[in-house]
Amino acid sequence: QVQLVESGGGLVQAGGSLRLSCASSGRTFSSYAMGWFRQAPGKEREFVAAIIRSGVSTYYADSVKGRFTISRDNAKNTVYLQMNSLKPEDTAVYYCAADRTGGTSWGKSWEYDYWGQGTQVTVSS
Numbered sequence: 001q002v003q004l005v006e007s008g009g010g011l012v013q014a015g016g017s018l019r020l021s022c023a024s025s026g027r028t029f030s031s032y033a034m035g036w037f038r039q040a041p042g043k044e045r046e047f048v049a050a051i052i053r054s055g056v057s058t059y060y061a062d063s064v065k066g067r068f069t070i071s072r073d074n075a076k077n078t079v080y081l082q083m084n085s086l087k088p089e090d091t092a093v094y095y096c097a098a099d100r101t102g103g104t105s106w107g108k109s110w111e112y113d114y115w116g117q118g119t120q121v122t123v124s125s
Contacts (some may be wrong), residue, residue: 001024002114004096009119016123020081022096022116032072033099035112036068036081038092038121048094049081050106059106064090086123093118 003025012018020033025114035050049070050059069082081098090122097112 002032002098002100004098004114004116006053006094006096006116007121009094011122014086014088014123014125017082017084018086018121020083020094020119020121022079022081024079024098025079026077028100029098031076031100032114033102033106034070034072034079035071035099035106036070036079036094037095037096037097038090038111039118040089040092042115043092045109047109051079053102060099061107079112080087083121086121087091088123088125091123102104118122 004022006022008020033052036048037045038048039045047061051070051072055072067085072079095118096116098114099112103111
């Protein structure tokens with residue numbers, strides 16, 4: 001069983017930045033693709049970004065492309081989401097997720113096997 005713990009959320013003004021972290025338990029972190037999703041009140045959970053096992057390839061939702069950067073440190077069992085130029089519409093609970101099966105449906109929540117508890121990001125206008 002893998003446990004994922006997000007941190008780094010908070011309140012920030014529009015145009016500001018935050019860096020989210022997701023720490024994973026266990027010794028198999030490097031074998032998982034990792035993703036970030038978010039869910040705003042009254043909306044469905046949506047894909048934000050994903051990174052493959054080696055970290056060489058990354059994928060982004062169009063809404064965050066050019067503003068957000070996903071990265072990972074396999075030595076620290078941690079995946080990061082650097083969020084710049086934040087907008088009020090980025091306000092949501094952000095979740096990290098781990099995919100142990102090696103699929104390629106990075107943008108689909110059903111691709112992922114383990115989820116964190118989420119961290120709140122609020123962007124004020």
